[in-house]
Amino acid sequence: MTEEDLRPPRDRAPRPVHSESLRVPVWWWIALVAITAAAAALAAALGARWWMWLLIVVIPALMAWLFITVSREKIEVESDGQGGGTLYAGRARLPFDAISRTAVVPATAKQAAMGRQLDPEAFVVHRGYIPTMVIVVLDDPLDPTPYWLISTRDPEGLAAALPDNHYC
Template sequence: MTTYHERLWPALWIPWALLLVIPASLLVLEPVSWLAGAVTGIVLYLGSVGLWIASSQPIDVFDGELRAGRARISLAFLGEAEAIEGHDAFLARGQNLNSRAWLLIRGGVADVVRVPVLDPDDPTPYWLLSTRQAKKLAAAINSSRRPVSGHPAE
């Protein structure tokens, strides 16, 4: 049962900006062939939008795990998730960032959730995840956590 799902899309203005690849291709290839420029521009645009779509990352709280992109960790090894918004989120992504933290950051997403990793065998102190719904994600993680025997839980 999924308790939380979000897909982190890169900035939504990017596909519109990528449209500029079409006239650029026309300008470059027009001396050779107008048709070659148009076809190349359209192919480059579609490929760029495909990469834009492929670069979106899911965040899920599902079946006792936190899944962020391709990474997964059992909720039993996580501490209390903290929603960080506004200027504090800016500081958490920059000045206050621990270099050993695991990151899933998107530039167009202002808020983050910090989740401490309690596993003594894991050198990562915390996960820092960009999210458009920081309070909901933190609440989903916190309400789904269950300790594993032999490991501490907050």
């Protein structure tokens, strides 16, 4: 061991341990391009008027804007390596000390979790095109939110990034 290894770390700033963007599936983009190309080919074959060409440009542009807007949602976990950290879901943040326990919600249980069992005070980041979720149960007497329910493509990775002594 060198002298450098024995010194305490100078920078205890939180470091990202999990990060993902909840992007729309690639096949949505492929379908948008295919439908737009088919509409343009049909319009050209039929000798469409100017307003039809306008629709062929405007509607796919609006759909692309929608795809990009929906895909901006991020899920991130930062840890300071000392047991502290923060979970970010979109614009919301949750410190580790407010987390009671976490559990993976498999695709088979998603409908129940988002249906009649959903607490109206829960914080939800849901994307219908992502089949799995993680539930983060809170232990904060000052917060009326009972739990967070978060869509994620990597539920095991997200659950592992959260405090590991609180799993369901």
